[in-house]
Amino acid sequence: MSMPMPPPKRKNPALRTRPMHPPPAARSRIGLGLTAAAARGELALQVCQACGAHQYPPRESCCRCPSTHLKWQAQSGLGQLLAITTLSHSNDLFFRERLPWRLGMVALDVGVSVLVHLHEDVDTPNQNVRVLARLDRAGQAVLIAVPTQPSPHWQETSMMREMGCDPKHRKILITDGKSPTGQALARACVSAGAQTVWVGHAEPWKKLPGLDELAALPGVSLIPLDLTNERDVAKVSGGIGGKVDIVINNAEAHRTHGIADRAGTDAARFEMDLNYFGLLRLAQSLGPALKGRAADGPANAVAWVNVLSIYALANFPAHGTYSASKAAAYSLAQCLRAEMRPFGIRVINVFPGPVEDEWFQSLPPPKLNPDVLARAIVKALQEGTEDVYPGDVAQEWLQRWREDPKILEREIAAGDGQ
Amino acid sequence: MTRRGYDDVAVAVPVTVPYIRYSPRSAHWFVARALEDLLQASGLDKPSIDGLCLSSFTLAPDTAVGLLQHVGLSPRWLDHIPTGGASGVMAVRRAARAVQAGDADIVACIAADTNHVDTFRQTLGSFSQFARDATYPYGSGGPNSIFAFIMAHYMQKYGANREDFGHIAVAQRHNALRNPNALFKQPLTLEQYLSARPIADPIHLFDCVMPCAGAEAVLVMSSARARDLGFAHVVLRGAIERHNAFAHDPIFERGGWRVDRAELYAQAGATPAQVDFVQTYDDYPVVSMIQFEDLGFCDKGEGPAFVRSHNLQFDGTFAHNTSGGQLSSGQAGAAGGFLGLTEAVRQLTGAAEQRAVPGAQLGLVTGFGMVTYDRCLCTGALLLGAAA
Numbered sequence: 129m130s131m132p133m134p135p136p137k138r139k140n141p142a143l144r145t146r147p148m149h150p151p152p153a154a155r156s157r158i159g160l161g162l163t164a165a166a167a168r169g170e171l172a173l174q175v176c177q178a179c180g181a182h183q184y185p186p187r188e189s190c191c192r193c194p195s196t197h198l199k200w201q202a203q204s205g206l207g208q209l210l211a212i213t214t215l216s217h218s219n220d221l222f223f224r225e226r227l228p229w230r231l232g233m234v235a236l237d238v239g240v241s242v243l244v245h246l247h248e249d250v251d252t253p254n255q256n257v258r259v260l261a262r263l264d265r266a267g268q269a270v271l272i273a274v275p276t277q278p279s280p281h282w283q284e285t286s287m288m289r290e291m292g293c294d295p296k297h298r299k300i301l302i303t304d305g306k307s308p309t310g311q312a313l314a315r316a317c318v319s320a321g322a323q324t325v326w327v328g329h330a331e332p333w334k335k336l337p338g339l340d341e342l343a344a345l346p347g348v349s350l351i352p353l354d355l356t357n358e359r360d361v362a363k364v365s366g367g368i369g370g371k372v373d374i375v376i377n378n379a380e381a382h383r384t385h386g387i388a389d390r391a392g393t394d395a396a397r398f399e400m401d402l403n404y405f406g407l408l409r410l411a412q413s414l415g416p417a418l419k420g421r422a423a424d425g426p427a428n429a430v431a432w433v434n435v436l437s438i439y440a441l442a443n444f445p446a447h448g449t450y451s452a453s454k455a456a457a458y459s460l461a462q463c464l465r466a467e468m469r470p471f472g473i474r475v476i477n478v479f480p481g482p483v484e485d486e487w488f489q490s491l492p493p494p495k496l497n498p499d500v501l502a503r504a505i506v507k508a509l510q511e512g513t514e515d516v517y518p519g520d521v522a523q524e525w526l527q528r529w530r531e532d533p534k535i536l537e538r539e540i541a542a543g544d545g546q
Numbered sequence: 547m548t549r550r551g552y553d554d555v556a557v558a559v560p561v562t563v564p565y566i567r568y569s570p571r572s573a574h575w576f577v578a579r580a581l582e583d584l585l586q587a588s589g590l591d592k593p594s595i596d597g598l599c600l601s602s603f604t605l606a607p608d609t610a611v612g613l614l615q616h617v618g619l620s621p622r623w624l625d626h627i628p629t630g631g632a633s634g635v636m637a638v639r640r641a642a643r644a645v646q647a648g649d650a651d652i653v654a655c656i657a658a659d660t661n662h663v664d665t666f667r668q669t670l671g672s673f674s675q676f677a678r679d680a681t682y683p684y685g686s687g688g689p690n691s692i693f694a695f696i697m698a699h700y701m702q703k704y705g706a707n708r709e710d711f712g713h714i715a716v717a718q719r720h721n722a723l724r725n726p727n728a729l730f731k732q733p734l735t736l737e738q739y740l741s742a743r744p745i746a747d748p749i750h751l752f753d754c755v756m757p758c759a760g761a762e763a764v765l766v767m768s769s770a771r772a773r774d775l776g777f778a779h780v781v782l783r784g785a786i787e788r789h790n791a792f793a794h795d796p797i798f799e800r801g802g803w804r805v806d807r808a809e810l811y812a813q814a815g816a817t818p819a820q821v822d823f824v825q826t827y828d829d830y831p832v833v834s835m836i837q838f839e840d841l842g843f844c845d846k847g848e849g850p851a852f853v854r855s856h857n858l859q860f861d862g863t864f865a866h867n868t869s870g871g872q873l874s875s876g877q878a879g880a881a882g883g884f885l886g887l888t889e890a891v892r893q894l895t896g897a898a899e900q901r902a903v904p905g906a907q908l909g910l911v912t913g914f915g916m917v918t919y920d921r922c923l924c925t926g927a928l929l930l931g932a933a934a
Binding site for chain 2: 186213270
């Protein structure tokens with residue numbers, strides 16, 4: 129049974145920091161369907177819409193009937209372990225540096241055999257298992273067989289640590305601690321076992337509610353950080369850049385305007401300056417340090433979280449300029465993800481609906497409780513999902529957006545946005 | 547409809563371009579060298595070769611087509627078979643049909659590959675779409691990890707142990723010591739086999755083949771033509787191939803040979819007991835054991851007992867992989883699929899020198915190729931007989 133992961137030893141600073149060599153990242157276009165589902169935390173397989181046969185590996189046509197009409201559908205992943213092997217040799221640097229590495233062949237109940245990474249708690253042929261889809265360090269989906277009844281610390285094995293971004297024993301920077309979301313994030317990271325949490329606050333001369341309580345939590349310290357200020361960002365990155373394992377960028381400016389209801393561009397400029405340029409400044413400053421530490425021992429640099437908004441997908445006119453700034457940030461976050469992926473750093477984009485805070489005051493419920501949002505972010509880190517849509521509003525928007533973005537746009541314009 | 551037999555077809559002029567572990571040369575060189583050796587050994591000129599069947603993994607960006615311009619051949623029948631370990635069986639079967647139909651008189655069947663220092667790793671990651679999507683990202687062990695599952699499953703289900711597979715590997719090394727082209731020159735004991743380092747448990751070092759560069763080739767023609775030209779030759783008494791058989795078995799434990807074996811033996815009017823030697827495609831010993839079962843030498847699950855009760859050396863009670871097989875000769879890419887073929891022709895034409903199976907009249911050659919995901923998809927077998 130997996131044991132709790134012990135706190136990693138302090139690293140000898142004289143030793144070389146090993147660079148990350150991510151596992152093989154190449155996939156066929158059709159194979160990326162598995163990754164698209166895993167990015168949301170789902171195991172999906174192609175199912176033939178004509179005869180119902182499940183397919184694996186991904187393909188263009190049914191292996192049973194002649195149909196080319198296959199659809200990705202979520203799966204339970206239940207199956208039986210057929211055989212186990214332990215690799216003592218690998219042709220790829222990632223695995224070579226992590227040998228021995230266990231693999232299994234599993235017969236899924238839906239009738240396909242899948243090659244999987246094998247959790248250490250699975251060790252008996254013919255045992256029942258659950259197969260999960262996770263993103264590996266290359267950011268591509270892989271299958272992992274775990275026990276049907278996982279033990280409490282199953283996510284803490286060295287293999288699972290490579291498949292997720294667990295905050296446990298890691299050092300985390302949260303860019304803004306003054307908002308309810310920032311404070312909830314700090315608390316959630318501490319209770320998830322983070323070793324250190326740096327919480328930024330943009331105006332250190334102001335005594336804002338909640339910050340003293342935060343600073344009293346174990347491992348939490350406040351640092352002055354204003355993402356609109358280049359020198360501030362450079363100072364923080366010079367001070368802790370070589371230590372941060374996870375960045376959670378939640379700092380945001382939010383005003384409630386569209387185009388016609390406010391003259392001038394000051395408010396919109398402020399939103400862009402923090403929400404878009406703030407991300408750019410921080411990524412340029414801290415990104416290289418994270419990339420360099422992606423294989424730095426058991427508490428390596430692993431993730432960058434952007435707290436965006438569901439309104440990044442489609443503009444919500446009542447918060448029009450805010451939506452635009454979040455859309456800009458989302459686009460930049462995709463660029464960041466592409467640049468981080470070869471180095472093994474996960475970029476997680478979070479798309480909450482309206483949060484229970486002062487700038488969403490005028491929206492009716494349901495609104496997302498900051499603690500719920502923070503827990504969703506910690507869970508995404510633990511499970512290594514890439515796109516998170518927490519809360520009912522976000523889920524509903526996502527569904528409508530995926531069905532047809534144009535219909536959603538018209539619905540919102542007609543006042544049916546919320 | 548009963549298919550037409552093959553026994554007016556001859557296979558002659560077995561050629562082996564010596565294996566080397568690594569070569570800076572291209573696959574094109576190995577093809578050309580095999581052709582040069584074929585012409586030299588047969589005394590034929592290029593225009594006499596009016597058919598070509600080629601198999602190679604490392605010829606990219608070329609195919610058999612481009613090769614024609616390289617080597618200056620102008621055949622009237624051309625085939626390129628991307629079937630690796632099954633390519634020897636398949637090349638001969640196709641060439642035989644071309645000869646019978648009059649599409650070609652003399653077909654050169656050539657398998658050739660180079661092996662640069664990084665060739666094997668690069669081949670693994672791009673071997674198939676399924677390999678790229680569903681096996682290479684899992685530990686990047688290549689076929690070792692797939693056959694580890696197959697071997698582990700076979701051991702669990704049928705009670706085989708490592709010694710049983712060791713018998714196969716050790717006997718092949720005994721044979722290889724009498725094959726000057728085999729890359730492995732040292733004897734192998736069962737103790738050394740058992741104490742070898744693990745690669746992908748239960749597969750250990752001596753369960754694996756060593757990738758290398760080299761080529762194998764034969765000429766296929768009518769028996770009458772072979773006699774006229776005075777070639778030492780064998781006759782093709784039976785041939786089968788089958789692809790993607792038993793696709794719904796959750797894990798590989800039987801191959802396509804089972805589907806067609808009755809027809810194979812019927813073509814030759816022979817039984818397994820009459821076979822004097824067997825050249826199996828041996829990418830791993832477990833694959834040879836499964837073939838003993840699927841080709842009718844024992845029942846499914848009796849492979850372990852079969853190897854315990856037989857001596858598998860060339861001079862034993864069940865002469866198997868008399869050249870040393872790929873396990874002891876090396877695996878020269880697609881030429882690994884021809885190794886049993888050239889060896890069988892040598893055995894049946896009195897050219898096997900110090901590893902000759904005494905009085906051999908009928909030999910079985912198998913093919914097994916292309917692990918695109920969790921098993922090899924191509925299977926085939928030939929029965930070759932000594933010329934009357």
